[in-house]
Amino acid sequence: MNPLQRLHEAGQSIWVDFLRRTFLTSGELSRLTREDAVSGITSNPTIFRRAVAESVDYEQPIQQLVEHGSRDPREIFYQMALADIRAAAEVLRPVYVQTKGHDGFVSFELEPRLAHDTPGSVSVARHLAEHIDKPNVMIKVPGTSEGILAVEELTAAGVNVNITLLFSVATYEDVAEAYLAGLEHRLAAGQELERVASVASFFVSRVDSAIDGLLPEGSPLRGQVAIANAKQAYQRFLTVFSGARWDRLARAGARVQRPLWASTGTKNPAYSDVRYVEELIGPSTVNTMPLSTLDAFRDHGCVRPLTVLADLDEAEAVFLLLREHGIDLEDVAAGLLADGLAGFAADMEELLAAIAAKVKPARLRGQNTPTNLGVLAPTVAKRLDDAARNETASRIWSRDHTVWKPDATEISDRLGWLGLPETMPERTGELQAFVRQVRADGFTQALLLGMGGSSLAPEVYRRVLGVAPGGVDLTILDSTHPRAIAAVERSRDLEHTLVVVSSKSGGTVETLCHCDYFFAKTGRGEQFVAITDPGSPLEALARRRGFRAVFLNPPDVGGRYSALSVFGLLPAALIGADVAAILEAGAEMACACDRYVAGSENPGLWLGALMGEAARAGRDKLTLILAADLAPFGAWAEQLVAESTGKEGTGIVPVVDEELGGVGSYGPDRLFVALGDVDGLSDLAAAGHPVARLRVSGPERLGAEFFRWEFATAVAGHVLGVNPFDQPNVAEAKKAALHILKERRLDDDPGLDDLNGPLGSLGRGDYVALLAYIDPTPANTDRLQRIRLAIRDRKHVATTLGFGPRYLHSTGQLHKGGPDSGLFIQVVDETCELDLPIPGRPFSFGELLAAQVLGDQLALRRLGRRVARTTLRALEEATL
Numbered sequence: 001m002n003p004l005q006r007l008h009e010a011g012q013s014i015w016v017d018f019l020r021r022t023f024l025t026s027g028e029l030s031r032l033t034r035e036d037a038v039s040g041i042t043s044n045p046t047i048f049r050r051a052v053a054e055s056v057d058y059e060q061p062i063q064q065l066v067e068h069g070s071r072d073p074r075e076i077f078y079q080m081a082l083a084d085i086r087a088a089a090e091v092l093r094p095v096y097v098q099t100k101g102h103d104g105f106v107s108f109e110l111e112p113r114l115a116h117d118t119p120g121s122v123s124v125a126r127h128l129a130e131h132i133d134k135p136n137v138m139i140k141v142p143g144t145s146e147g148i149l150a151v152e153e154l155t156a157a158g159v160n161v162n163i164t165l166l167f168s169v170a171t172y173e174d175v176a177e178a179y180l181a182g183l184e185h186r187l188a189a190g191q192e193l194e195r196v197a198s199v200a201s202f203f204v205s206r207v208d209s210a211i212d213g214l215l216p217e218g219s220p221l222r223g224q225v226a227i228a229n230a231k232q233a234y235q236r237f238l239t240v241f242s243g244a245r246w247d248r249l250a251r252a253g254a255r256v257q258r259p260l261w262a263s264t265g266t267k268n269p270a271y272s273d274v275r276y277v278e279e280l281i282g283p284s285t286v287n288t289m290p291l292s293t294l295d296a297f298r299d300h301g302c303v304r305p306l307t308v309l310a311d312l313d314e315a316e317a318v319f320l321l322l323r324e325h326g327i328d329l330e331d332v333a334a335g336l337l338a339d340g341l342a343g344f345a346a347d348m349e350e351l352l353a354a355i356a357a358k359v360k361p362a363r364l365r366g367q368n369t370p371t372n373l374g375v376l377a378p379t380v381a382k383r384l385d386d387a388a389r390n391e392t393a394s395r396i397w398s399r400d401h402t403v404w405k406p407d408a409t410e411i412s413d414r415l416g417w418l419g420l421p422e423t424m425p426e427r428t429g430e431l432q433a434f435v436r437q438v439r440a441d442g443f444t445q446a447l448l449l450g451m452g453g454s455s456l457a458p459e460v461y462r463r464v465l466g467v468a469p470g471g472v473d474l475t476i477l478d479s480t481h482p483r484a485i486a487a488v489e490r491s492r493d494l495e496h497t498l499v500v501v502s503s504k505s506g507g508t509v510e511t512l513c514h515c516d517y518f519f520a521k522t523g524r525g526e527q528f529v530a531i532t533d534p535g536s537p538l539e540a541l542a543r544r545r546g547f548r549a550v551f552l553n554p555p556d557v558g559g560r561y562s563a564l565s566v567f568g569l570l571p572a573a574l575i576g577a578d579v580a581a582i583l584e585a586g587a588e589m590a591c592a593c594d595r596y597v598a599g600s601e602n603p604g605l606w607l608g609a610l611m612g613e614a615a616r617a618g619r620d621k622l623t624l625i626l627a628a629d630l631a632p633f634g635a636w637a638e639q640l641v642a643e644s645t646g647k648e649g650t651g652i653v654p655v656v657d658e659e660l661g662g663v664g665s666y667g668p669d670r671l672f673v674a675l676g677d678v679d680g681l682s683d684l685a686a687a688g689h690p691v692a693r694l695r696v697s698g699p700e701r702l703g704a705e706f707f708r709w710e711f712a713t714a715v716a717g718h719v720l721g722v723n724p725f726d727q728p729n730v731a732e733a734k735k736a737a738l739h740i741l742k743e744r745r746l747d748d749d750p751g752l753d754d755l756n757g758p759l760g761s762l763g764r765g766d767y768v769a770l771l772a773y774i775d776p777t778p779a780n781t782d783r784l785q786r787i788r789l790a791i792r793d794r795k796h797v798a799t800t801l802g803f804g805p806r807y808l809h810s811t812g813q814l815h816k817g818g819p820d821s822g823l824f825i826q827v828v829d830e831t832c833e834l835d836l837p838i839p840g841r842p843f844s845f846g847e848l849l850a851a852q853v854l855g856d857q858l859a860l861r862r863l864g865r866r867v868a869r870t871t872l873r874a875l876e877e878a879t880l
């Protein structure tokens, strides 16, 4: 017999304080049970943290779980850990059977966050016990006062409990009392007692570590207190589990709650490495040992039976002396409990972080491949360090509004986008069923009416993905130009067109006017569907008019953050896109942006830090260079970035669809971000412009890109110190336009301007925004694009192009709230012979558009911004 076997013979159960997958699968545990009389296992968050972080055992299981759709590190942890616990329970089952339920247990610890939550502990422990579904499993509950209350309830419910983190004899007694009370409940209820088992994990070596530090160097008390403390606990055990009260329970089949000596690995190398085993040998006890202690004891452990009962007088003397030193063991125990919980909590967090780092699927790894961040590299690196220190990503995921502003208004109720990849899969069935019915009812086309956040993502889906077999063709209308409306109307078979009215607020004037216009044309509610927030005026209108359906979106999702909500996904479903795959891609990116993924590994955090720091360093022209198959994504990202960051006099000016030029075309105010496969950036990088490349593996990855940019924009807002979820200046132009219409002030229009002055005013760091209130045809777009490039190359300033009123719901916020560096050139029709009335309104579409031109001009002028009005032809003459 080796010393371990002799220890077993002396009445002590030997458990190992260790767990790892290969420990089970290699047959090692099984060998230990055969050769070393090992009869149990304990685990805790530290053990799991080390198992995952310090071995390769979990690489493959994690990848497999990810492939099966698991994303959340916590969920992955439970899947893996519980699989291990079950497997260990199987290995130990023969012991359990042979000992008739006395031994052969595996312990799994509750998360430390439940330590002060009795109902939470009870419910999670019961759930775990049911879920693991093995008779020889114990759930570990900490010995806090709330934990002890849970022990009573759990015992009464027949759950095996291992009470952990016990340092004080008084607390030990409370624990034993809770166990007895739990058994008595069972007895009173006529339930069996025999299958209920429990151990009380009394920690040993940690007590010496704490007390030794309080004693003077060379004190003979050093290294004595932990064992004396445990011996006292054993004395209490003998008392509690004897006498009439216990006998009554024992007669009904109850098992004693065995003291388990935990923390028996020697921490102080000056002490014997088997000290906390040799000194505490006795019947009805368990010693859980780390593998090193197990090996040491097998090698040179000495079994003197009943050491736990030896030298009790000395133990008493130790306590007296301790008091003379003014050390209160109860205080020390309380501190050790608090430290123990904090340590396990930290290990749990680290464990989840380690899982998250492995979860990130290979295809999202290395997403951030900066060609050359040049001058920005140190500031971005510093920002990422700060983010790690301040737990920025973690706080964003915890929806902590103070990441942005001390006031929660329009922040706390705007963070729903973070959860969409997780929550929206529930609704895909509903969306697809709707589309099937629409098709079955003969609709072959769809027309989406919406502005900004309610139309830009649908437009990206439609233009990037096309219409799949089984989908309906989708057109988006976000112009009030009469010719654009007439063109849309002409291009479709209205009778077979489903009209999607999309507005979060349900009060956007353009959308409601479009809705009235097309409703008057068809008069059939079943041709219409609304997407809106619960309780909006559009919901009421849709119900009044008998729309075919009303899709209510979660109200905590802001318009420009709604691509992965119903606002984006219903239109995507209509064109036959694989909505589940879009969300899957979004979920992968959400996972890559997780709180546990730090620094440059976190695609959203990294991009946000880059955009924000670039803007702070004067490189506020975020120039997006998109691969051809992703080009339509630019308009969506433009709204997201501009409307989110352009406020309080700061902001990022997104520059999209500006053809790539030579090095000389650009000033030092640019940051280039390339998406997908694009060439031609090396010269810019070589010339010192910061250039970042984001890998996108194909259009089907749109869901991931939406999420990446949303997260990045939220981070950029944090870096700039603004609230990225409001749009405080949008109302100014809206109000002005409605006032003009109400007061019939269209005749006050100041007319056209000479462009020489404004163009001559352009300086370094400025940008020119072409605001086109003309028909947004491809031909007009081409002409405006040529003008942009000419201005850029001649004046070395960034240029943007937006059609009105569409841009009002996108970059309009930035124009008014952002930095005062824009020159705004409104491009209007020379004449417009066509106008369209709006049913039930005292103004036409032509008048609405004219009022919007004037309204925005007034709003810009009031803020002292440079604004000029011209026609396309005059602009060509002035610039080409």
Ligand SMILES: O=P(O)(O)OC[C@H]1O[C@](O)(CO)[C@@H](O)[C@@H]1O
Residues within 6 Å of the ligand: 451, 452, 453, 454, 502, 503, 504, 505, 506, 507, 508, 511, 559, 560, 643, 727, 730, 808, 809, 810
């Ligand atoms: O979805 P709604 O409420 O019609 O709003 C459309 C757009 O208008 C804005 O509120 C700006 O006017 C955007 O933020 C929004 O995306």
Ligand SMILES: O=C[C@H](O)[C@H](O)COP(=O)(O)O
Residues within 6 Å of the ligand: 017, 042, 043, 044, 046, 164, 201, 203, 205, 206, 262, 263, 264, 265, 288
């Ligand atoms: O149940 C076992 C305990 O968690 C373990 O023994 C603690 O040991 P430590 O003090 O070495 O961390």
